[in-house]
Amino acid sequence: MERFICPNMDTCALVNKPGFTGNEALKKKYMKDYCHASESRRNRCKRLIMKNTYHFCPDFVLPDTALTPDEIITKFDDENFNNN
Numbered sequence: 001m002e003r004f005i006c007p008n009m010d011t012c013a014l015v016n017k018p019g020f021t022g023n024e025a026l027k028k029k030y031m032k033d034y035c036h037a038s039e040s041r042r043n044r045c046k047r048l049i050m051k052n053t054y055h056f057c058p059d060f061v062l063p064d065t066a067l068t069p070d071e072i073i074t075k076f077d078d079e080n081f082n083n084n
């Protein structure tokens, strides 16, 4: 059986940052449902979409985050650059 692997696997914080999802069961679920899923499924991962579109992905983004990429950028800017 072919094993799918996301091209972002080596650098993605969800995979590589300890404690990123808060618990191992959730990390395993995301990895099964996205990182090792078929290309069509993986391409729905919001972290991969952000990486491919903006070349970075904030840590608050999970594969199934409901925000659009533009909304993610706005939230990131609000959290990091708007102090008012």
Ligand code: SF4
Binding pocket: 006, 007, 008, 009, 012, 013, 014, 015, 030, 031, 034, 035, 036, 042, 045, 046, 047, 048, 051, 063
């Ligand atoms: S969380 Fe998304 S971007 Fe990260 S390795 Fe898995 S499929 Fe790729």
